[in-house]
Amino acid sequence: MTASNIWVFAQVTDDAPTAGTLELLTKARSLGESVTAFVLGDVGGSAAALGEHGATKVYETGDLGGKLPGVAGAAAMKATIDGGDTPDLVLFPQNYEGRDVMSRLSVKLDRTVLTNNTDIAVDGDAVKVTTSVFGGTQLVTTTFTGDGPHLAAFRPKSFAAEAAGGSAPEVKKAEVPDLGASGGAKLVATHVEEHSGPKLDEAAVVVAGGRGLGEAGKYDMIESLAKLLKAAPGASRAIVDAGWVPYSYQVGQTGKVVKPTVYLAAGISGATQHMVGMKGSKNIIAINKDEEAPIFGVADLGIVGDVHKVLPKLIEALESR
Amino acid sequence: MNVIVCVKQIPDPAMPGELDPSTKTLKRSGKLILDESDGYGVEMALQLVDAAGGGEVGLVSMAPNGEVSGLRTALAMGASKGVLVSDPELQGTDALTTAKVLAAATKRLGDADLIIAATESSDGYTGTVPEQMAEVLGLPSVTFAKSVTIEDGVLKVNRQTEAGYDEVTCTLPAVVSVTAGVVEPRYPSFKGIMAAKSKPVEEVTVSDLGVSPVGWAGANQEIVEVSDAPERQAGEIVTDEGESHLKIVAFLENLKVL
Ligand SMILES: Cc1cc2nc3c(=O)[nH]c(=O)nc-3n(C[C@H](O)[C@H](O)[C@H](O)COP(=O)(O)OP(=O)(O)OC[C@H]3O[C@@H](n4cnc5c(N)ncnc54)[C@H](O)[C@@H]3O)c2cc1C
Ligand SMILES: Nc1ncnc2c1ncn2[C@@H]1O[C@H](COP(=O)(O)O)[C@@H](O)[C@H]1O
Numbered sequence: 001m002t003a004s005n006i007w008v009f010a011q012v013t014d015d016a017p018t019a020g021t022l023e024l025l026t027k028a029r030s031l032g033e034s035v036t037a038f039v040l041g042d043v044g045g046s047a048a049a050l051g052e053h054g055a056t057k058v059y060e061t062g063d064l065g066g067k068l069p070g071v072a073g074a075a076a077m078k079a080t081i082d083g084g085d086t087p088d089l090v091l092f093p094q095n096y097e098g099r100d101v102m103s104r105l106s107v108k109l110d111r112t113v114l115t116n117n118t119d120i121a122v123d124g125d126a127v128k129v130t131t132s133v134f135g136g137t138q139l140v141t142t143t144f145t146g147d148g149p150h151l152a153a154f155r156p157k158s159f160a161a162e163a164a165g166g167s168a169p170e171v172k173k174a175e176v177p178d179l180g181a182s183g184g185a186k187l188v189a190t191h192v193e194e195h196s197g198p199k200l201d202e203a204a205v206v207v208a209g210g211r212g213l214g215e216a217g218k219y220d221m222i223e224s225l226a227k228l229l230k231a232a233p234g235a236s237r238a239i240v241d242a243g244w245v246p247y248s249y250q251v252g253q254t255g256k257v258v259k260p261t262v263y264l265a266a267g268i269s270g271a272t273q274h275m276v277g278m279k280g281s282k283n284i285i286a287i288n289k290d291e292e293a294p295i296f297g298v299a300d301l302g303i304v305g306d307v308h309k310v311l312p313k314l315i316e317a318l319e320s321r
Numbered sequence: 322m323n324v325i326v327c328v329k330q331i332p333d334p335a336m337p338g339e340l341d342p343s344t345k346t347l348k349r350s351g352k353l354i355l356d357e358s359d360g361y362g363v364e365m366a367l368q369l370v371d372a373a374g375g376g377e378v379g380l381v382s383m384a385p386n387g388e389v390s391g392l393r394t395a396l397a398m399g400a401s402k403g404v405l406v407s408d409p410e411l412q413g414t415d416a417l418t419t420a421k422v423l424a425a426a427t428k429r430l431g432d433a434d435l436i437i438a439a440t441e442s443s444d445g446y447t448g449t450v451p452e453q454m455a456e457v458l459g460l461p462s463v464t465f466a467k468s469v470t471i472e473d474g475v476l477k478v479n480r481q482t483e484a485g486y487d488e489v490t491c492t493l494p495a496v497v498s499v500t501a502g503v504v505e506p507r508y509p510s511f512k513g514i515m516a517a518k519s520k521p522v523e524e525v526t527v528s529d530l531g532v533s534p535v536g537w538a539g540a541n542q543e544i545v546e547v548s549d550a551p552e553r554q555a556g557e558i559v560t561d562e563g564e565s566h567l568k569i570v571a572f573l574e575n576l577k578v579l
Contacts, residue, residue, distance in 0.1 A: 068462075068489065071456075074456070096465060096482060096483065099449060099464070100464055103449040104452055104455075106449070107420070110417075112540060112542055113416065115446075137552075139546075140544060141548075142542050144541060145541050145543050180459070181492075182455065182461050184495065185462065185463050185491035185495070186491070187488075188489065190482070190487050191487070191488070193486070204578070229578065237501070246485070247481055248484060253446065254441065261578065262576060264569075285569060291558070296555065296558055300557070301557055304558060304560040304561060305560065317567065318579075
């Protein structure tokens with residue numbers, strides 16, 4: 001078996017691992033014998049949950065002191081590998097930190113990194129990963145050739161997280177070596193942009209608006225509707241780039257991946273990069289005035305109509321219930 | 322202040338993509354254009370050089386068949402010169418080797434204070450090339466920049482995060498990857514388009530750069546299968562005649578969301 005020692009790049013916030021981390025751990029424990037979670041910063045109260053999801057060992061770097069995660073994380077991982085613990089496979093989340101760390105690590109180890117995957121299988125000596133292309137219409141399966149460690153990154157919600165009741169993992173310190181010139185970047189402040197309602201990637205209902213709303217002020221309709229449905233408001237990249245709503249609202253390839261019970265898209269065309277972030281929703285409602293809009297190809301209920309007519313009536317109908 | 326921008330030349334995204342059945346890679350035949358994502362980097366570089374009061378913007382690109390049309394677009398916007406790496410041996414090259422090749426190509430343009438790329442390309446979207454280039458060059462990097470300024474020789478970046486943004490400072494030289502919408506790319510003027518025709522673009526091969534192995538040999542991966550994904554069935558489509566909101570209410574009631 002090629003994948004006896006599997007590492008997961010693990011992210012923790014306050015006292016809980018992120019949902020994506022638990023997804024990767026769950027998958028990792030089905031692939032190999034030993035699973036290690038590699039944490040930038042302190043693992044703190046998250047160690048128990050990492051253990052329950054399959055990690056038997058945790059490396060933590062301790063406070064990064066303003067160093068950026070990419071360069072510090074890759075250096076700490078490389079130093080740990082040089083110290084004698086060599087993984088066969090390292091799983092990363094396809095997100096900001098994951099991307100930066102795996103990129104730097106791939107150069108340090110001189111190994112390719114396969115990105116944007118939605119599945120992985122270990123088949124004898126072969127590690128195979130699957131990625132979907134052309135907006136999810138085709139699946140491409142790729143196998144690593146050459147020596148490990150094999151590096152692979154996965155899109156959020158590729159796997160379902162499930163606790164297995166594992167015991168508390170052993171926690172070890174991973175040193176961040178001197179970064180030299182590549183450590184010239186420093187974090188000086190962190191800003192959190194408020195997002196109203198439930199979390200976008202966890203909500204049971206998502207109401208998203210796009211350029212078809214016409215102007216920034218009309219996004220109020222999305223917010224009102226979201227409130228009435230206890231939904232998270234979301235957006236296409238077109239209106240994020242235009243500055244109507246913050247980036248934290250964005251659904252799609254470069255935004256959040258959502259899989260709610262209901263996804264309502266208003267004035268969104270359904271570009272492939274948007275669809276990869278919402279196609280997995282259980283039920284999709286689309287409102288668009290163009291009957292040819294690609295979004296109708298995935299909608300369970302499609303309304304060919306004007307958002308300025310349909311949404312106010314919908315809001316009124318829900319308010320009067 | 323000299324800035325180098327990585328510009329990827331890609332098939333027009335308006336044309337449907339296709340896999341080459343023999344190599345199982347994206348078909349990259351036909352005319353290529355400047356990746357829209359890199360238009361932001363070119364504009365950002367031009368603005369930074371302007372603000373610094375001197376210097377120039379150089380370009381690096383790796384593309385098949387000696388393709389330069391995307392480079393010419395960036396030159397027409399105001400960049401001064403470019404290096405194109407084009408070599409049949411590069412067929413099948415992965416992101417890591419691309420980063421090695423581009424890093425070596427930047428050296429042909431002399432020392433740069435800053436190297437700019439996009440956070441991800443429109444056709445490949447691995448999002449790893451800029452950070453890999455930084456590591457190859459031994460430079461610091463800031464990815465996902467949504468604003469970039471330089472004050473007293475220090476780079477100041479607001480970096481996009483899941484929850485908001487981080488303020489980051491960084492020493493120069495450095496690599497920065499910028500997000501879409503960071504600046505408004507200018508349209509090339511007629512004068513710019515004419516001038517671009519005579520701006521220098523050096524075409525080099527892999528052996529000129531001394532990077533090996535490249536192409537399939539350096540990619541350490543093999544595509545073993547391509548299949549169609551299960552299709553989602555389209556549902557009911559109705560045209561609004563003033564009452565379609567009731568359809569939505571009924572649909573939600575049916576799912577017990579209401
Ligand atoms: C590398 C890369 C990554 C990307 N990542 C993402 C991503 O993460 N998320 C994302 O969303 N996009 C992403 N995009 C952008 C994507 O390609 C589209 O440009 C974007 O999704 C379009 O947003 P939109 O549907 O709001 O706008 P448009 O495509 O302009 O569509 C607007 C729609 O509104 C309809 N409309 C207009 N007026 C009305 C009205 N009065 N009533 C009803 N309907 C109306 C129109 O018919 C049209 O279908 C990415 C692109 C690239 C290149
Ligand atoms: N072949 C290439 N030529 C020039 N720049 C590239 C090339 N490939 C990637 N880049 C740069 O790196 C960014 C990220 O690319 P990717 O890692 O493919 O998503 C791109 O947006 C470009 O700025």
